Amino acid sequence: MSTILKAINVKKSYAVDSRKQEVLKGVDLQIEKGDFAVIMGSSGAGKSTLLYALSGMDNIDSGKIVFSNCNIEGYSADKMSVFRRKHCGFVFQQNNLLDNMSLIDNVIVSGMLCTNSRKEILAKAEKLFEKVNISKEIQRKFPSQISGGEAQRAGIVRAIINEPDVVFADEPTGSLDYSNGQVVLDLLTDIHKSGQTIIMVTHDIRSAFRGNKVIFVRDGMVGGICELGEYDEKDDERKEKLRCFLEERGW
């Protein structure tokens, strides 16, 4: 497996009430192609900050991020946008679909950034929608007219339409009920099985269990990495290993 994303001594701080608060204090990590890496940690540990730093969504103060052999930390905002459209897909906690467009348009709009063939991207989108079990009728609805689970599945379709190198997911089941959350996790597991690299932030141990690698973040640093191997629902040993890993870190 080749390395697709590498963070070297990444630091990031925010100014809160004129006081500098260091959120990432020198993070080093490496994500291999095909990984389903799960970032866990307590609230305020810096999980989401790390996710957005890795995806180029947020600037870092110092360090280095090498993404698909590109050193992205010095990119301008627009260059970063162009980079994101080709290499990154995002699934957010809230669906974050464009509210003035139907589900199909939300996906097309993202797809059209990488190709000029509307026909080609439409066919691809419809295929993906079919895969996530969203009917044509629902595809033509606005985000405000559908359920949270449907919106999140549409978000996943949008994230993978351009066949990105990495899909970044920030607590994708955070705003869903259990059954809808399971559907979303199943989808992510499926696309991972097809070779997609995924980096997901979660609080939920059941979600974390889907990954093959769990990165524990504590006080702005990587507090340990647990290699779980490929997901198998019935593999109790994996579950135990993850439980012990987290318990050792005070979870």
Add this chain to the structure above:
Amino acid sequence: MKRILLLTFANLRRSGGQNAFLTFLITLITLFCVLSLTVMLGFMSCFDKAAEKADAPEIFVAGQNELFDADNKNILDTDSRVERTVYSDVLYLDSAQITFAGTKKSVALIAMPLDKQEYKSYEIVEEMDDIPENAIYVSRYFKESGDYELGERFDIRYDKIVYHFVIAGFTEDIYLGCVHSDTQTGVVLPEDDYVNFANRFSSNENGKVADIYIKDKEQAQAVMSDFLNKAETGTSKYCSMTYDVCRNYATMEPSIMAILLLSFAVLLLIIALSVTVYIIRGNLVREIKNISILKSIGYSSNSITLSFALQYTILTLIGAVIGGILSFVVYSKIAGSMQSLTWIAIKTAITPVMPVYVMLVIMSIFFMVSYITALKLRKVSPCKAFNSAQEQVNTFKKDVMPVYKSRLPFHVSMAVKMFFGSFKQNLMMIAVLAIISFVLGYVAVLNYNISVDTKKFVDVLMYEYADITAYANPTNYYDDLDAILGSEEGADDAIFFETLQVQTGNVNMYAYVTNDYGRTRNDSIVYEGCHPSAENEIAIGGKSAVYFNKSIGDTISLDSSGNKCEYTITGLIQTSMDNGFDCELTTDGYKRINPGFKPNTVLIYLKENVDTDAFLDTIIQKHQSQISGAVNTKLTIEQSMGSYVSLVDGLLISFSFISVVIIWILLYLLIKVQLRRNDRNFRIQKAIGFTSWQIRLEVFLSFVPVGAVGAVIGGLLIFLLANKFSNTLFGTMGIMQADFIISYPMVAAILVMLMTVTFLLTFIITDRIKYIVPKSKNML
């Protein structure tokens, strides 16, 4: 209340730019309202005070002695409505010529001795220390607008002789201070000079001024009409005026200025209210999450609505207070210019009551509009407080121009989506832009008609006028003087045209009399129907038609010299003369009520490129036995309007400048509000890989129809409503149907300029998009 104020001040702390802009607009509205109302009401009340101080009568009649013989005096003495009549001996020089602001004017000149007559309506306001020989006191209007100073030479030309005087002082004279053509003007001479002057004339020029004091002021017009009706006037010349007419005449030009100011304030108010509605709607979207949270913790819809309304009421209060204070400063600067337009030193000041009154009215309007607009928040459910804000507001139902079906280029499709995504807001913005275009266009139309191509403006303000006005010599009268003068080389045509007084019922009216209206040149006079052509026909002023409840086809009876005849109304006319109380008759028609009438005034129209002054000199030389005088009318009009036009010009240029500043700020705010509304979508777009430039392009393209449609609608409004708006503006003066020139190239240039400004501003403001970062706590 404390709770509501807490919310109000929390709202005020946000949106600083919007608040500042609205405060600025309200400041201007208050300023213009206070200034215009002060001029409109203050000038009139100040004129009243001056008249009261001078003990001016309700009716003023001046004329040759024949008018005031014992029988005629008896009419007044026996009229129970008359309290007393005071007679003063004067010299009455009909059609005397004087020079005013470099131009010759023909006036009824009334000369009287200083301190030796009963006439009380004047007061000396400035005087030389040493009174020179041949001293004369003239109206202060000669100083303010006529370019005269103390000690300067003052010439009176009468019956071909020029009499030289030196200005020893200036007077304020209620009835005789006016120096317009064809009106009476008074001068006062020291007793010895007066006697010397009077000795040079025959008894014909001896006359009187009758100050008629009546018991009920409302009866002034009726008493004057009755007197002139019953009096045997014979061939004597006279002039008469009620106090109300005199006051209206004196304050007409400042009133027009005030009306312009007030109309601009009204237009600004419409813009301010539209912007307020637009901003509140935008804020409701932006603040909807906070609103639902407030509801969920127990605030009532009414409290939150009130907090919104109070926010704008407080802004109005601040703006109105600043505007009120500014009005005192500005008024002190412009009062002088305004006062130069009338002949009484108007020493009026802004009363504190006026700004307070204006402030209360504006505050009430803003409170109501903002409260009604904010009522929409009643629909926000508190249980949705914790959902995504956008989900609560943007309930799109119809997918207009779906991107997946569109054949348009990708970014154009996105722009179309964006346009329809904020369709209601864009409609509102189009409306605001249309109003702005109209305001700017209307100011330009007025400016064009008052300063560039003035014909239409003069046409609606004046009655028939030609290049030259000549006066027949009554002692060597030629019935065909019009034909004689019209056949001169350089003359295009000449007609007898007289302005006389007639009565209908108790109301005095000006009557314009000529043989053939087909030869008159002012096409703006008749706005409905046609000129009279037969002796039993009449066209009457639109305002008098309303007053008498008459329309075309009805009959109206006129009195003059004791004769009374019926006329059929053929048309409605409009002039600012006598506030719209006037009529047109044919010469034969007028002779029905005054059989001995002989027209005296000849209007001479010149061919193009004929030197008016040279022509004037020629006819004065060549026809000196047939005419008693002639004046360059167009020059007279031009010069008498000079100070007024330059003042209006200045005012309109200020309006244009203010409009442009407002447009910049307004567009900035409107576009900013739009960007804020779409902030979440922009963040999402950036997150999925849109560059700032791409989003900027889409926003720009989505504003193209807004800017273009707004400007085009504004342009249409100019063509459809500019003259209607003028009718409302000038209707009080008797102008019922203004037909100002609307220059197509000028309006097109304004619209193109406005569109360019809109697009340029959109392009500049959308640069802010580059500062929108995809990562946001709200979004993620």
